[in-house]
Amino acid sequence: MTDRFVVRPSGPLHGTVRAGGAKNSALKLMAACLLAEGRHVLTGVPHIVDVDIMSEVLVAIGARVERLPDAHGEPGDLLIDTPAQLVPEAPYELVDKMRASVVVLGPLLARTGEARVSLPGGDDFGNRPIDIHLLGLSHLGAAFTTEHGYVVGHVPGGPAARLVGSRVVFEYPSHTATDNVLMAAVLAKGTTVIENAAREPEVLDLARFLTSMGARIRGAGTSHIEVDGVEALTPAQHRVIPDRVVAATFLAAAGLAGGDVVVEDARADHMDMLLHKLGAMGIEVAQGPEGLRVVAEGRPHSVDVATLPYPGVATDYKPFVVTLLSIADGVGIVSENLFEGRFRYVDELRRMGADIRTEGHHAVVRGVPRLSGAPVRAPDLRGGAALVLAGMVADGETVVAGAHHVDRGYQDLDKKLRALGADVVRA
Numbered sequence: 001m002t003d004r005f006v007v008r009p010s011g012p013l014h015g016t017v018r019a020g021g022a023k024n025s026a027l028k029l030m031a032a033c034l035l036a037e038g039r040h041v042l043t044g045v046p047h048i049v050d051v052d053i054m055s056e057v058l059v060a061i062g063a064r065v066e067r068l069p070d071a072h073g074e075p076g077d078l079l080i081d082t083p084a085q086l087v088p089e090a091p092y093e094l095v096d097k098m099r100a101s102v103v104v105l106g107p108l109l110a111r112t113g114e115a116r117v118s119l120p121g122g123d124d125f126g127n128r129p130i131d132i133h134l135l136g137l138s139h140l141g142a143a144f145t146t147e148h149g150y151v152v153g154h155v156p157g158g159p160a161a162r163l164v165g166s167r168v169v170f171e172y173p174s175h176t177a178t179d180n181v182l183m184a185a186v187l188a189k190g191t192t193v194i195e196n197a198a199r200e201p202e203v204l205d206l207a208r209f210l211t212s213m214g215a216r217i218r219g220a221g222t223s224h225i226e227v228d229g230v231e232a233l234t235p236a237q238h239r240v241i242p243d244r245v246v247a248a249t250f251l252a253a254a255g256l257a258g259g260d261v262v263v264e265d266a267r268a269d270h271m272d273m274l275l276h277k278l279g280a281m282g283i284e285v286a287q288g289p290e291g292l293r294v295v296a297e298g299r300p301h302s303v304d305v306a307t308l309p310y311p312g313v314a315t316d317y318k319p320f321v322v323t324l325l326s327i328a329d330g331v332g333i334v335s336e337n338l339f340e341g342r343f344r345y346v347d348e349l350r351r352m353g354a355d356i357r358t359e360g361h362h363a364v365v366r367g368v369p370r371l372s373g374a375p376v377r378a379p380d381l382r383g384g385a386a387l388v389l390a391g392m393v394a395d396g397e398t399v400v401a402g403a404h405h406v407d408r409g410y411q412d413l414d415k416k417l418r419a420l421g422a423d424v425v426r427a
């Protein structure tokens with residue numbers, strides 16, 4: 001497949017689309033399969049590059065990963081067969097491609113008492129350490145050293161030693177650190193309490209899967225999670241929740257181009273704050289029996305938006321919000337509170353005529369009536385998708401290079417937008 005999207009202006013969008021399974025749930029559910037020997041089945045796992053990379057991580061660890069045939073146009077099930085003996089290592093080549101690979105750390109320590117995981121480097125969002133993961137896991141008894149670019153963890157006390165439940169207080173409600181400690185705690189001796197836990201719907205989805213494997217978890221989805229460790233878990237079957245960020249992409253597309261679109265599988269209760277902001281922009285979104293329906297007409301109104309951990313407005317939605325604001329009526333201020341340097345797509349939007357000034361963690365966006373098509377480069381996954389949307393409201397042709405970033409988290413973005421009436425192709 002080519003590495004570019006070619007986008008031309010679109011009229012109002014109409015029709016129905018599916019978000020598909022959530023990337024940031026599927027990746028953790030896949031890692032969780034390492035916790036029990038046997039055959040697990042995950043349903044609704046999207047066909048995206050990050051899932052392929054996580055499959056490679058699991059294969060390197062010794063699991064067998066197989067896509068079962070698709071039925072009724074649904075994304076296929078993923079069969080993960082976990083052996084009794086694991087190779088407790090996530091190699092550099094794979095972690096380097098996807099930092100979410102670090103979520104195998106908790107399961108490996110819990111299952112084998114040891115783990116060698118390549119340390120993720122810097123990425124497009126700036127410096128993203130894993131200190132909260134390591135501190136959390138060390139409260140459960142793991143000891144860590146850094147050797148040759150790898151974080152090497154072990155549970156002291158010999159081959160049969162287990163992690164021990166404890167009270168873990170997170171300095172910040174890190175999403176993947178919560179996943180890692182939760183997955184470690186389910187097989188630890190005794191009770192673990194996680195305070196200031198991340199509350200994302202994907203954490204709750206992981207907890208539900210772990211519960212169906214036999215784990216004993218209370219409070220997932222809140223900032224206080226309690227886990228009573230068990231000796232062993234059994235394989236299970238689970239359906240991945242819908243991807244709220246992909247759903248938001250289609251809501252934003254309709255907000256930009258106008259129209260009447262239903263995102264069939266989206267869940268309003270996973271996106272409350274965003275829907276509130278979209279409403280304030282004049283983009284009406286309502287949950288009906290057919291799914292989440294968005295109706296929009298004319299330019300959006302400007303609003304101020306600050307990203308915060310869930311249930312705040314997710315940082316992942318921000319490129320779509322900035323793109324909406326770039327053609328909105330008025331001035332909006334967007335503040336990033338999670339990642340440093342997550343404004344790189346803004347330079348590209350500026351090349352398309354957007355009037356955006358960034359100052360540290362803030363962007364001041366003065367809406368212009370229309371953007372102007374240009375060659376641009378996707379800096380990362382969500383920024384790339386936002387540039388595709390920007391092209392729909394830009395005069396002339398927009399060529400978005402670096403489509404591989406978008407493939408990490410979107411299955412057939414161009415096809416799905418085309419089905420709604422947009423003029424987006426891979427060429």
Ligand code: EPU
Binds near residue numbers: 381
């Ligand atoms: N942080 C630390 N130390 C840590 C962990 C995090 O300082 O040990 C800092 C980070 O540097 C960042 C902030 O805490 O500034 C937030 O990080 P968090 O750990 O919550 O994010 P994450 O778990 O690494 C997940 C998603 C991201 C999403 C964020 C926020 C996955 C695989 N990734 O990242 O999604 O933006 O939560 O909700 O679940 C994506 O899908 O492309 C993506 C980046």
